[in-house]
Amino acid sequence: xxxxxxxxxxxxxxxxxxxxxxxxxxxxxxxxxxxxxxxxxxxxxxxxxxxxxxxxxxxxxxxxxxxxxxxxxxxxxxxxxxxxxxxxxxxxxxxxxxxxxxxxxxxxxxxxxxxx
Amino acid sequence: xxxxxxxxxxxxxxxxxxxxxxxxxxxxxxxxxxxxxxxxxxxxxxxxxxxxxxxxxxxxxxxxxxxxxxxxxxxxxxxxxxxxxxxxxxxxxxxxxxxxxxxxxxxxxx
Numbered sequence: 001x002x003x004x005x006x007x008x009x010x011x012x013x014x015x016x017x018x019x020x021x022x023x024x025x026x027x028x029x030x031x032x033x034x035x036x037x038x039x040x041x042x043x044x045x046x047x048x049x050x051x052x053x054x055x056x057x058x059x060x061x062x063x064x065x066x067x068x069x070x071x072x073x074x075x076x077x078x079x080x081x082x083x084x085x086x087x088x089x090x091x092x093x094x095x096x097x098x099x100x101x102x103x104x105x106x107x108x109x110x111x112x113x114x115x116x
Numbered sequence: 117x118x119x120x121x122x123x124x125x126x127x128x129x130x131x132x133x134x135x136x137x138x139x140x141x142x143x144x145x146x147x148x149x150x151x152x153x154x155x156x157x158x159x160x161x162x163x164x165x166x167x168x169x170x171x172x173x174x175x176x177x178x179x180x181x182x183x184x185x186x187x188x189x190x191x192x193x194x195x196x197x198x199x200x201x202x203x204x205x206x207x208x209x210x211x212x213x214x215x216x217x218x219x220x221x222x223x224x225x226x
Contacts, residue, residue, distance in 0.1 A: 042218045091159055102210045107159030
């Protein structure tokens with residue numbers, strides 16, 4: 001049963017600490033998204049990659065957030081330094097997507113981050 | 117600007133009654149249309165999609181959605197609601213980029 005795997009599921013950290021979230025997309029999917037979900041803002045797109053290349057990271061605060069895909073089986077989202085306002089659930093999703101076509105997204109279970 | 121609207125933050129329905137969760141969009145061309153569901157403390161799950169063809173699309177868990185091109189709507193429906201349908205529902209539209217609605221909380225009361 002193919003699924004998107006995210007780690008950690010829960011993370012509590014103190015302000016100023018570095019946080020790294022990881023995502024293993026479904027094998028064969030060429031596009032990976034990072035979303036953030038909060039009660040106030042809803043679902044926000046942070047960044048996405050196609051064929052491991054970053055296509056859009058305009059939703060990310062550039063000074064503290066970074067996203068990478070070191071290989072096709074791993075996507076990372078890093079926050080350094082973390083702040084209390086970063087507290088949210090971070091979702092990774094993968095899909096097969098090409099110009100003018102997309103399949104349905106498969107979401108991971110999310111990483112719930114609490115920054116104290 | 118392209119957008120997706122889910123006009124109701126919350127919809128309350130009695131168990132056994134039909135339910136409708138509304139979605140309208142403002143997107144050029146012929147977009148793909150999706151519904152996703154999110155149960156508490158879980159990721160979003162795909163419910164159904166419309167690409168082309170029959171305006172009534174059937175999906176998972178007995179849900180269906182009706183595409184109306186003239187009204188640019190894609191409302192989610194179910195003939196008889198279950199308490200277990202209580203969740204957060206998202207409408208999304210794809211036209212070279214994926215645009216999400218804000219979500220509608222569906223509460224089914226016993």
